[in-house]
Amino acid sequence: MTRDMICVSCPIGCALHVELDDAGNVLSVSGNTCKRGEKYAIDECTNPVRMLTSTVKVNGGKLPVVPVKTSAPIPKGKMFECMKAINNEVVDAPVKMGDIIISNVCDTGVDIVATNEV
């Protein structure tokens, strides 16, 4: 089977073509103009990850929510579960930029951190 995707590792956006075997193993990558594109295609086919940004409710602050993000990319398959954890979280003001809001969210090994102050 094959997959076509755009490499988002840089603004050039090369069109990648990936050939996979029936087990989902990558056999070849083409269309990339550098090694980062090959790595992107392999990761995207075998273990896709994404950064997650959202907001968390704040009690007693000047604003009702604080913006947050994951401290590193998380597996794409965990996005929905992590969003539920973020939506269920409520913190008390004051919140400082860089505060860990949720440690090891959904056993990903990644923290949810505040990206602003409230």
Ligand code: SF4
């Ligand atoms: S393959 Fe290389 S040059 Fe092409 S978009 Fe990806 S990082 Fe940029």
